Amino acid sequence: MTLTALEEIGEPFETRLIAFMAGEHRRPAYLAVNPSGKVPALDTGSGVVTQNGSILLYLARTRPDAGLLPLTGEPLQESAIVSALFRFSSDLHPLVTRFVLPGMMLCSNDAAPQVREKAEELLLQQLHPIDAQLDAQPWVLGGNWSILDSYLAWIWFRITGAGFDHGIFPAIATHYERAGERPSARAALAHEKRAMAELVRRGLSFTPPRLKTEN
Numbered sequence: 628m629t630l631t632a633l634e635e636i637g638e639p640f641e642t643r644l645i646a647f648m649a650g651e652h653r654r655p656a657y658l659a660v661n662p663s664g665k666v667p668a669l670d671t672g673s674g675v676v677t678q679n680g681s682i683l684l685y686l687a688r689t690r691p692d693a694g695l696l697p698l699t700g701e702p703l704q705e706s707a708i709v710s711a712l713f714r715f716s717s718d719l720h721p722l723v724t725r726f727v728l729p730g731m732m733l734c735s736n737d738a739a740p741q742v743r744e745k746a747e748e749l750l751l752q753q754l755h756p757i758d759a760q761l762d763a764q765p766w767v768l769g770g771n772w773s774i775l776d777s778y779l780a781w782i783w784f785r786i787t788g789a790g791f792d793h794g795i796f797p798a799i800a801t802h803y804e805r806a807g808e809r810p811s812a813r814a815a816l817a818h819e820k821r822a823m824a825e826l827v828r829r830g831l832s833f834t835p836p837r838l839k840t841e842n
């Protein structure tokens with residue numbers, strides 16, 4: 628979603644690939660950028676911004692013309708936006724990592740299938756109310772697109788790409804198609820695909836363990 632936000636802004640930027648399977652996020656070079664070892668981090672030229680929610684707020688505030696978030700300065704209205712950001716970055720994002728890369732969590736490889744199954748159960752719980760909401764309105768915040776739609780689309784792209792059943796939540800699946808039609812989303816996907824191709828070329832792609840429900 629950071630890539631989509633940068634594409635929406637439309638100014639040139641550079642990306643650097645951090646290969647988890649090679650442990651690059653734990654190496655000194657990356658820890659000097661983000662000591663928590665989490666991706667993404669945005670180097671603004673005047674300082675590094677970390678945490679997805681913070682990066683998206685930073686970009687929305689510094690480039691209000693890009694229309695990333697409808698920030699009005701009204702505390703209650705803004706708290707609803709920040710709440711949705713935290714919901715995606717704190718509640719859902721860690722489940723995505725556990726579902727897609729369960730072996731990266733602090734467990735033996737033998738425990739990876741159980742980590743993934745628990746993550747699937749919690750994803751089902753968390754996504755259920757979002758699917759109901761999107762049945763009643765086209766975008767996460769109501770009638771207009773925001774960068775939160777890109778965050779949700781990223782979550783869906785990652786988990787369905789790793790075997791999550793996309794038939795369970797039809798409204799989120801339709802929202803994903805709609806969100807993917809934006810030129811910024813297509814450009815961000817092209818970045819992702821180039822990164823995946825690079826990982827495959829380096830022998831660092833990852834196949835998640837199968838769920839009981841997968842054939």
Ligand SMILES: N[C@@H](CCC(=O)N[C@@H](CS)C(=O)NCC(=O)O)C(=O)O
Pocket residue numbers: 647652664665666667677678679680716717720721724
């Ligand atoms: N709360 C962080 C979570 C980011 C996060 O978990 N990113 C994943 C990649 S999608 C990561 O860096 N995983 C490495 C790890 O958890 O060690 C944020 O919103 O930026």
